Amino acid sequence: xxxxxxxxGRKYDIIIDRGIIDKCGEYIKKVISPTRVTVVTDSxxxxxxxxxxIASLKQSGFIVSEFVFKAGxxxxxxxxxxxIYSHLADNNITRKDIILALGxxxxxxxxxxxxxxxxxxxxxxxIPTSLLAQVDSSVGGKTGYDIKQGKNLVGAFWQxxxxxxxxxxxxxxxxxxxxxxxxxxxxxxxxxxxxxFRLLKKGxxxxxxxxxxxxxVSIKRDIVQRDExxxxxxxxxxxxxxxxxxxxxxxxxxxxxxGEAVAxxxxxxxxxxxKEGFTPKGTTQKIIDLCKLxxxxxxxxxxxxxxxxxxxxxxxxxxxxxxxxxxxxIGDATVKNIDHRRFQEYIDVTEEV
Numbered sequence: 001x002x003x004x005x006x007x008x009g010r011k012y013d014i015i016i017d018r019g020i021i022d023k024c025g026e027y028i029k030k031v032i033s034p035t036r037v038t039v040v041t042d043s044x045x046x047x048x049x050x051x052x053x054i055a056s057l058k059q060s061g062f063i064v065s066e067f068v069f070k071a072g073x074x075x076x077x078x079x080x081x082x083x084i085y086s087h088l089a090d091n092n093i094t095r096k097d098i099i100l101a102l103g104x105x106x107x108x109x110x111x112x113x114x115x116x117x118x119x120x121x122x123x124x125x126x127i128p129t130s131l132l133a134q135v136d137s138s139v140g141g142k143t144g145y146d147i148k149q150g151k152n153l154v155g156a157f158w159q160x161x162x163x164x165x166x167x168x169x170x171x172x173x174x175x176x177x178x179x180x181x182x183x184x185x186x187x188x189x190x191x192x193x194x195x196x197f198r199l200l201k202k203g204x205x206x207x208x209x210x211x212x213x214x215x216x217v218s219i220k221r222d223i224v225q226r227d228e229x230x231x232x233x234x235x236x237x238x239x240x241x242x243x244x245x246x247x248x249x250x251x252x253x254x255x256x257x258x259g260e261a262v263a264x265x266x267x268x269x270x271x272x273x274x275k276e277g278f279t280p281k282g283t284t285q286k287i288i289d290l291c292k293l294x295x296x297x298x299x300x301x302x303x304x305x306x307x308x309x310x311x312x313x314x315x316x317x318x319x320x321x322x323x324x325x326x327x328x329x330i331g332d333a334t335v336k337n338i339d340h341r342r343f344q345e346y347i348d349v350t351e352e353v
Contacts, residue, residue, distance in 0.1 A: 001016065002210065002214045003015050004218060006159070007225050008228050009159060012162055012163065013031075015027065017165075019168060024053055024056050025060030028062075028098070028125055028162060032123060035062065036091065036094070037063070038087065038088055038098070039053060039065070039067070040069075040084060040099060040110065040114070041067075042106065042107055045103040045104070048169075053127065065091040067084055073253040073254070073258070077147070080110060084110065084114045088118050094122075095121070097122060099112075101128075102127045103127075103128070104133045105132050105133045109137065110144075112156075113154075113155060115143070116156040124161065125161055125164070126138040127164045129169040129172075131173065131180070131209075131213075132181035134165045135213055136184040141157045141158050150245065150249055151253070151314075179259070179295045180259030183240075183260065183263040183266075185212060186266070186291065186294070186296075187239050189290075189330070190327060191327070191332075191333035192223075192333070199212075200290055223237060235325065236333045236334075240267075242265065242323070243307060243311065244262040245311070246265075247264060247300055247307065247310075250302050250306055250310050260296060263297055264297055267284060269324055271349060276346075278326055304348045308344035311343060312340055323337050
């Protein structure tokens with residue numbers, strides 16, 4: 001078992017342990033007195049884990065209801081959020097009750113947003129079951145949903161009361177989504193840890209995935225504690241995401257996963273920064289090599305014009321410019337603001353990748 005404490009406005013623990021999902025009720029009971037809990041999950045995760053989670057909660061004295069939505073990013077919209085609200089009201093959920101997010105990033109983001117806004121805020125617990133959610137989205141309190149103009153444009157900062165991470169759930173993930181999560185792991189190496197980046201060169205079969213999760217969560221925990229609401233350092237966590245979110249929007253959140261889009265975004269923005277002379281030569285190739293090792297894409301055929309246009313509605317836009325994260329070196333990142341009118345020209349060099 002590995003455990004980290006997050007000292008944000010709401011303090012909470014992150015516990016990483018194999019098999020913890022089947023004992024979740026015991027751990028939640030230590031933090032929140034047994035009361036009503038609504039489990040929010042998607043149709044895929046429901047079939048795999050809901051029965052055991054609900055059984056553990058009931059055994060610990062909780063009164064349980066469940067809300068299941070259709071799996072996929074396409075469900076991450078206000079219609080689903082509204083249906084969650086209705087479920088909470090129908091099951092008499094009060095401000096002393098709990099929402100439990102059981103699933104990947106889509107589930108955690110929506111369940112967290114519902115918790116942040118229903119009755120002006122109730123407690124929620126994260127049990128992430130995808131690698132992407134375990135290393136990144138379940139920690140830090142970012143919640144929200146997509147609208148047609150862009151990804152995560154509606155949201156709130158709302159910290160969970162507890163995060164329980166069970167690496168054993170990764171055994172049921174399709175291989176594509178293990179690789180999808182590795183894009184975020186590569187991101188952490190790029191922005192904060194040369195040691196992690198070098199470790200990833202071993203390949204998936206040689207990694208201690210529990211240790212990898214712990215290292216990524218530790219990095220994010222430290223950043224979030226220093227900058228809970230993304231006023232400064234936390235922006236570094238958006239490395240690859242400006243272009244990545246634009247690509248997801250172009251594809252209408254279908255066909256290209258979040259991690260795949262971020263991988264392309266990391267390569268494109270680093271190549272642009274390298275051509276500018278800010279990032280050392282050869283850095284892009286190092287990221288490309290690692291992305292290829294984890295079967296992640298490094299290029300997309302969308303036009304630079306379309307990518308630049310889609311990025312204009314990104315939440316990282318400020319006035320006439322947009323924040324981008326660039327590397328001074330592997331493990332050392334900074335934020336630059338680029339004028340929207342120059343952004344297409346700035347990334348256009350990436351066609352040489």
